[in-house]
Amino acid sequence: MQHYTFAVNAFVELVKQYGMDEYEFEVFETKTREIIENVKNRRSELGILYLNDYNKAVLTKIFSEAALGFTPLFTCDVYVYLWKGHPFAGR
Numbered sequence: 001m002q003h004y005t006f007a008v009n010a011f012v013e014l015v016k017q018y019g020m021d022e023y024e025f026e027v028f029e030t031k032t033r034e035i036i037e038n039v040k041n042r043r044s045e046l047g048i049l050y051l052n053d054y055n056k057a058v059l060t061k062i063f064s065e066a067a068l069g070f071t072p073l074f075t076c077d078v079y080v081y082l083w084k085g086h087p088f089a090g091r
Helices: 005-018 032-040 056-065
Strands: none
Touching: 032 056
């Protein structure tokens, strides 16, 4: 998965719900291309990616070529976190 706080929180809740007695869980963050390759090659059962107007056409094409589906989880706004002394802080 890419670095998404909501995904990490959801993963923790999933592990709490199902426990580790019957299942093995693993999460790791990596690059978009590697996420797609890992799911395509069945090294991962699912990948979590962010689709937006900028990357949607390219990623949709890659999903199709890899015979993968994309299921939206939800729609959200984009937030940027900056150090308070950054020149863009406050904008």
